[in-house]
Amino acid sequence: MDTTISSAGNEALEQQKTRAYAWFRQLQDELIQRLEAIEDAAGPPLFHGQAGRFEKKDWKRGDGSEDLGGGTMAVLRGRVFEKAGVHVSCVHGSFSEAFAAQIPGADKSAGQFWASGVSVIIHPRSPRIPAAHMNTRMLVTSDCWFGGGGDLTPVLDYQRRQDFPDAIDFHAAYEKACDGHAQTDYAQFKKQCDEYFHLAHRDEPRGIGGIFYDRLNSGDWAADMAFTEDVGKAFLDVYPELARRRMAESWSDAERDEQLIRRGRYVEFNLLYDRGTTFGLKTGGNIESILSSMPPVVKWP
């Protein structure tokens, strides 16, 4: 049995886990600040009610009989962001045997794993503001790797083009994040994003893409961690900029309807294909946190 996970002697790995988890929490806090600042900046005639605030809630994995980790979910139900979730988790324990067979190194770690990550899902009220998703994570079995990405889901047909300014700027932000790191391949990560966020049953893309990567382990943990931070920072910069750009625009009832129908595709993707959802459900993750990605109102007319 490989003892990298439990061995108290492996201080380097323990420090890496600590540092990754600390970053995910820091990014959660920064995202919350940026999104709440937009809630403050918006108002009538387009946005009504109070500026929204994130509500944080801690959760523990398992039934409490042993320490299996947990997380902090933060959900905003606001005037600009109809529903947004920014979650961190740090969980550990054993995969089920069937699930372990699908995870690299889980056979050698006797199914033991450690995982931590941050994820953000944003469903704006205005159909002019694109929905978005970003997630980064660190996984440890007998192996250790990073995964994540960010992608943009404009909900109006005329915005769902690669030559729309929001798409251009979103892609540029991620290209820049990759370019600073020798171990990354932007073109490949962009392609993987398009392949991953695809609704096979409809042969439709979920959004306009972004980047997606998994099992990133260049052999230089510090370099991979630095890239993970840059993926988060890219989102932190570009998404609020896009939201502010579009929040001055009014929208029609027909556009709202288009948004609600498009959100149905988002639900279909998350429940039929999304690995994060599957991972969460199969490892006894927090249902409330996992399914907080569901849009607040959806139509299948």
Add this chain to the structure above:
Amino acid sequence: MDTTISSAGNEALEQQKTRAYAWFRQLQDELIQRLEAIEDAAGPPLFHGQAGRFEKKDWKRGDGSEDLGGGTMAVLRGRVFEKAGVHVSCVHGSFSEAFAAQIPGADKSAGQFWASGVSVIIHPRSPRIPAAHMNTRMLVTSDCWFGGGGDLTPVLDYQRRQDFPDAIDFHAAYEKACDGHAQTDYAQFKKQCDEYFHLAHRDEPRGIGGIFYDRLNSGDWAADMAFTEDVGKAFLDVYPELARRRMAESWSDAERDEQLIRRGRYVEFNLLYDRGTTFGLKTGGNIESILSSMPPVVKWP
């Protein structure tokens, strides 16, 4: 290779297929009549607009280069029934290798199959009227069997009890349908329904149950077909009675909200667990028909 499917000599099986498909179409027509009659009977102050009518649409499976069967979907967007679908299909062809491995007899039929069925999904506008689902089907590989069932999904908490009158009457209708047939086991079918329509991730039942059976082949095709007809007739009698009973009741905004949230559970079940959805998606079924089961408006607040 077993040639029961393609052999022109097997007239008995061909007649059975023809008879089953004819029944499914007849049941589709009768269900449409019963539901449209309720649309006619309802009106202000609770229900507004015109009485709804089903719109029928034929579809073909595949790209048209060969005959793989198809179906007729009928969808109603009405004043009592916010969205209802009554579909028949009759499809044939080859399972993918991976899928064939999960289907009885598909190895011996070289992946060849024939399938026909009728399905109904009803999402009423009033939260006081329970949602419902019924499906019966006949499958042929090198083996031949029936599957199906009916189940009720009240959306308001106080109706989601086994001692609520609608639940009692719904169960009684299916007990009666089973009791006339020696090869059936009502208690077992009821148990299978509870087990099948269960949201594992929430440890919640989808509704109050009904019956569910699969791979029914008693060795007497005519007897199994007669049972299949009675399962359809039971629904045809009991569901319109329940809808008429509850359609005189007004409802509150809070109850409408409870309905929209409960519908989210319905979506979760269908996309995460439902075999019919999976079967349809994996056999190149008609997306519009399969996903017409999605509720018209849903909330995940």
